[in-house]
Amino acid sequence: MLRYPAVLRASSVLVAAMVATAGCASDTPDPQSTTSATLTKPPILVGFLNPSGGPVPQPGTDTGVKAALSYINGEFGGINGHPLEVVSCDTDTTPERAQSCANTFVEKKVVAVMDGYNLSSSAALPALTAAQIPLVGMIPFDSVTGSKAENRVFFAAPQASFLIGALQAFKAAGKTSVTLALVDTPSSHQTIDGLLPVLAKTLGINAKGIYFSPTNPNFTAVASSIAQDKPDVGGLVASPSEAVCSALVKGLRQLQFKGEIFTAACTDYIKSSPEQAAGGALYSSNWLPAAAKYAPADAQAELTLAQKYISAVSGGTAGYYAYGEFALFVNLAKALSTAPEADLTGAGVLKTLKALKDFPSFLGPKITCGSATSPNCTTQMLLFVVQPDGTAKPVTDTWITPVPQVLAAIPGAV
Template structure:
């Protein structure tokens, strides 16, 4: 068994906004009243329901965990959970290259031809390229985090079970502010989407908070990690690392390089987990973010998420392949999709019915995250809550603030689609 690893903000942000991890935490939402998802042992039967998946399995920015999570989720949903209203799901898995929008367009057209009832967004930074095609065909786009900020800026024909990208940024900056840290340098792949986030969101937010923010870009085909780490460590910023991560391998190599060049500040490794296993005690003090609970924090995970996390781990281990954040996140997307539609009692699977069913979810306990209320007119996201984890020991993490962080609503209101 594998080890456990798992568009622009207004320049002026109201000075009255107070950033505090403790005051913005919401422990109640992480516990809930729902019991854990259980294995019914019921196999789905009948005609399959077709679902598309934009899978970033091609090009330089691949996310191998998406395939692992998909395979594990289909096994669980069809062979134990009982499927969608008793019917199995069939995934039209279309590989995309996140550096080539035309591949996303080709997959969207493939989904239309295949007659899928929904298209799942596997953390595709080029998802906006598919939106016009899917909307015209009445196929909703469903995911966890809209990695493309244009996709996340509107609520039309899409639902995301996790928070908007801005929530992770605001939540992390709140944590830095609360800890008295005043300097931050973050790296990202040299792609248009990264420049939008850094220049339009990170810089003005840092200025407002009194945090010196710097950005570093590396070629998406693969950085020189020692050179990148050296640049990140210049001036010894309080925190340094990645704002987003293409895969766990990038996190592992960069974190190792940061330590090797002598950086001892807070390493921020975005949504990664496997570097924690690889580095062991050397990773202590590093921080990561997530929309839901992850295996390194199993000892801190409340029910029902703890039992669900153990269930997901079983199926992900059985699936083999790449684990980590993207595997557990993709597993969660599929299970929340199925459980949400079953709770909404959708039986006639058309794109319109799927969209209406998901947008109608209220106080719905997600698989590994908080309770969700979807269908807001201003945002495709069902929550703004996120988790920030700190590595506290050998291969273990603990949530900062002891639970879900709710980023300051006044700040999110200034970001299109974030609230």
Template sequence: MRRRTGRVFAAAVAAACAFALVSCTEDSGDNGGGAADESGVAASGEPIRVGLFNPSQGPGTQPGVTTGKEAALEYINNQIGGIAGRPLEIIDCGIDQTAPESTISCANQFVQAGVVAAIDGYNSESQAAVPILTSAGIPMVGQIPFNTATGAAADNRVYFGPPAAAFLVGFMQSLREANKTSLTLANADLPQAHQVFDTLMVPLGQQLGIEVNGIYYPPAGPNFTALATTLADGDPAAAGLMTSPNDNTCTQLSQSLRSVGYQGTMFMAACTDFIDTMGADAVGAQTYSPIWQPPSMDSAPEPAKANLEIAEGYVEDTEGTGGFYAYGTFATLVDFVNGLNTANVTDFTGPNVLAGLKGLTDFQSFLGPQLTCNKPTTPNCTTEMLLFEVTGDRTTEPVGGGYITPNPDVLRLIPGAI
């Protein structure tokens, strides 16, 4: 197992962390570079410091974010030479997605620490940080804007994956093509989830000719049998989760859906662990993703296939939680580094980092499609998404054979989606 040692915080940041509502740590991977892995190139010199909004506290935790961060730091700093030869250093700030004030506290800590960017670790309350970061000239960078307000504007933010609406549109397009016209999805009972269902799911379903219903569960401890019974009520053509905090939620819900006799299409957000756990009972279930994931290894095109093998090795070495959030965080950080290297950014300030990333055109992402990030109306570099179906051998294959491009006329109904 590869090991890391942390750096000591600057005094101001340490004081902020000690008295804030959040926790934060600092990571740079082997003390700012260390020895290269095998034939890799180790970074050296003064680290490039970024912040990470990590949903590691409260009921809506996503532990895979930490796994992906740790794995990416090892790969970036000890294999590919960091950013312009310098190591990446991450100030990991734990936030509670049920408490916007924790996001605000982290944003203020990042300003004090002088980070050149803040990584959005799938934070549904990310909008709370936007005014603070924008005022300080610190761009927000992520994979998917889980907060609809964050995703509604392009200013001072870049997201390498598609907008959240793209996954909904792409999945419902696929249902409609299969003549399936009813869908019931569950989500954690958080404010952002209600907003997504009310402002996105219902009108998108109407546009695509699908009856959409939403139900909610307490994020701290759902009764999965009761949740599955409610989801299966009325025998909708598809039922499951729109998003999930972790793979365990997907596994327990999918098992419960089958136990209550539901035989329709199970939709398990971006989860993958349930496939191994359920075996043949998972066949026919579908998941979404902005990137290729291990169960789809055999179907992935190059260079995503080779890169996925690399990511899998580093994620497994951390011995932490895997799943989508681990691989998504890994891909986000690697795309951040590769993007800045492609843009030849050498003077690391927030505005220069933003300009470098916004200037990426036809940039091949690490685990996803080619990206163009200079669109004035959306922070997202693509609208393409992947919809996977579980096959009989405990693997997944992409529906349609590859990336799905959601209907742009439908996406235009959502601010910032296109």
């Protein structure tokens, strides 16, 4: 089990990259808006870069969107009487698809575009910026998107927070060698080839990155590549699906890997075999159901609320991305409910979000947006260790903040 001394309050956790294929939005807003009959004002239309298909999908994101819209347009009461509606555009990992989606959103006159943890979201930025339509998300999985603050706001931490914090945490626990796998995409190479070696040298840890195919992964081979060097920690920088985590953990256990297994944000594999999962580590940008009994009262109430709506989505996929996307849309609705009618435009939405200070984010920490250099509203994260009963216990009693001096060397991190 990972164990962390009390001085590690300034530490964090790990992330990087992934995402999906199909056609762009239809001529009408997505029916997942579930508009309440009591919402009589004109709808507020937002775009959604939907990564639910393609070779590297995040299938939980559309579940989170549908659940959030049901809550926002029902129990929450809309945005000051306006229903929230979504134009969904399926993406894959190509810039061409992101550009096509952006053009669709401009045509539909959306007031914001919601990012579903896309790897190529930066390709949408030129068209959106020209039309004064902000890009809004949780974690910018495209490191180019995360490198500047212009016309974008991300409620959770940047990629660098996860990676720096995880390496800090491993070293503080006496673990000096790390081998981590990531799906082979252009954004992944930005992380593995560019960021990881610099951070490893800065932090004094031996860190190695390896890749697996987005279309035909062989996790027996990936597990063997991780285990052969006998690192102190082996696992994933980030995972495109729960199936990836399950396959890699199974492969490492079969090889009797003795090091710490890091599973990014995956949690489903814990349910099938909590004893095998025990002692493993995972990160999150928000509180998760597996950690509910350790969460503060307000987070417990929000988890109950999110779980209620996510579980009601027919055929939906729950998990990290479902809860993250639910939080994203609820944060947007809460923020825009404070804005005057005149600011329910692209420029007005950006102004409202950039002005957030000490804002109680849903399932997350208090955030302050509007940095001149970073699109992210926080650098704080949570790191958990899996317990024998299958729950995920945070390693500290508060939100973890990566060392600012290291973050400052990464464009867009602070």
